[in-house]
Amino acid sequence: MVEPLYGSWEANIEHALSRRPIDVCHLRHEEAVVLGNLGIVRVLDPKGSSSLQEGDICMVMPFAERDRYGYAELIYAYDAPRTVGLLAKRTKIATDLLLPIPGNSAYSLPQWAAYARYFTAWDNWRVAHQCWSTQMPEQDPGEHLVFGWGGGVVLAELQLAKRAGFRVAMTAGSDGRLAELNRLGITAVDRRLFPHLALDPEHPPLDTEEMARYRASEKEFLRTIGALSDGAGAAIFVDNIGAPLYKATIKAMARQGVVTTVGWKHGMRTFHLRASECINRHLHVNTHVWRYDDCATIRDHQENTAWMPSIDPAAVYEFDKVGQLAADYSSGKVDSYFPLYSVNPL
Ligand SMILES: NC(=O)c1ccc[n+]([C@@H]2O[C@H](COP(=O)([O-])OP(=O)(O)OC[C@H]3O[C@@H](n4cnc5c(N)ncnc54)[C@H](OP(=O)(O)O)[C@@H]3O)[C@@H](O)[C@H]2O)c1
Numbered sequence: 203m204v205e206p207l208y209g210s211w212e213a214n215i216e217h218a219l220s221r222r223p224i225d226v227c228h229l230r231h232e233e234a235v236v237l238g239n240l241g242i243v244r245v246l247d248p249k250g251s252s253s254l255q256e257g258d259i260c261m262v263m264p265f266a267e268r269d270r271y272g273y274a275e276l277i278y279a280y281d282a283p284r285t286v287g288l289l290a291k292r293t294k295i296a297t298d299l300l301l302p303i304p305g306n307s308a309y310s311l312p313q314w315a316a317y318a319r320y321f322t323a324w325d326n327w328r329v330a331h332q333c334w335s336t337q338m339p340e341q342d343p344g345e346h347l348v349f350g351w352g353g354g355v356v357l358a359e360l361q362l363a364k365r366a367g368f369r370v371a372m373t374a375g376s377d378g379r380l381a382e383l384n385r386l387g388i389t390a391v392d393r394r395l396f397p398h399l400a401l402d403p404e405h406p407p408l409d410t411e412e413m414a415r416y417r418a419s420e421k422e423f424l425r426t427i428g429a430l431s432d433g434a435g436a437a438i439f440v441d442n443i444g445a446p447l448y449k450a451t452i453k454a455m456a457r458q459g460v461v462t463t464v465g466w467k468h469g470m471r472t473f474h475l476r477a478s479e480c481i482n483r484h485l486h487v488n489t490h491v492w493r494y495d496d497c498a499t500i501r502d503h504q505e506n507t508a509w510m511p512s513i514d515p516a517a518v519y520e521f522d523k524v525g526q527l528a529a530d531y532s533s534g535k536v537d538s539y540f541p542l543y544s545v546n547p548l
Pocket of ligand 1: 351
């Protein structure tokens with residue numbers, strides 16, 4: 203038995219609320235579900251657990267079902283039936299899903315509550331970086347660009363890429379976010395400079411003016427990538443947006459480039475020409491969550507290397523304002539990459 207302290211507001215909650223691309227109630231054969239799969243909780247009753255004690259503060263690892271190698275198959279409080287999430291004053295969670303935050307941590311509880319985007323980024327970066335290295339051994343990463351669009355997962359991943367010595371750049375759609383990227387040493391690219399860079403691959407525009415607007419935006423975007431990469435293109439492109447940007451993503455990649463993703467924010471059906479992808483030796487990386495056995499390693503990497511998010515107190519919503527948080531997040535009014543909700547006061 204636990205009481206949630208802070209929950210992290212993530213795109214999966216928005217996907218569930220909009221019932222797109224899947225309706226989790228329908229999938230689980232349940233009329234209603236309590237969402238909230240990521241956040242920190244305080245243990246009220248450890249129910250005989252040898253590793254946990256009453257009062258322990260833990261992060262929730264969302265592995266409701268995992269495969270024999272420890273990778274997630276069904277997600278707690280999302281697509282796993284009969285799981286109750288953190289949007290509740292109290293809930294019950296299997297003890298093997300609770301990872302204590304480090305004792306005497308240098309970081310605050312809200313910072314730890316935003317762990318999931320970091321854990322996801324750690325796992326995706328590990329695979330993408332290794333894939334790139336298989337074809338580009340002994341290359342100086344400082345001559346290669348890692349580029350991304352999306353939110354907090356990309357931000358966390360680019361911080362790892364920067365530490366590995368790559369040039370890093372990311373798009374953002376507001377002045378506040380552009381400033382935050384620059385503060386972190388990530389080259390900020392204002393995506394308002396290419397406002398028509400979205401193409402529905404299943405219904406491409408028939409209108410010539412609309413197509414011309416797309417082409418102008420694509421040209422500006424590719425010019426930017428060229429300038430950042432000495433004309434080579436992105437060595438690793440972290441794309442968590444998906445379908446409408448996929449054409450531009452693939453065009454922006456360098457030879458031997460890796461396109462890597464965990465997300466399909468605006469569409470999950472993507473198309474590419476296999477011949478071009480083979481000839482350009484592009485590698486495609488798709489990952490989901492992280493490996494269960496890596497949980498403590500990633501947590502310790504965060505604590506030991508100060509790889510932690512900055513939390514904006516204005517983006518921590520009270521429990522009775524969660525509806526407002528949902529509305530603000532989906533209308534793009536939350537400037538923070540790491541919005542949270544608080545459930546029980548400490
Ligand atoms: N499979 C997994 O394990 C896993 C884990 C975590 C997340 N995800 C998925 O990954 C995706 C991203 O999640 P996140 O938490 O990093 O971010 P997020 O909170 O979903 O934010 C996405 C951001 O992308 C940017 N964006 C929106 N439309 C765009 C467009 N047309 N072009 C370029 N940028 C655009 C927006 O920022 P700006 O306006 O500032 O550009 C937006 O805030 C989501 O679909 C999520 O479900 C999957």
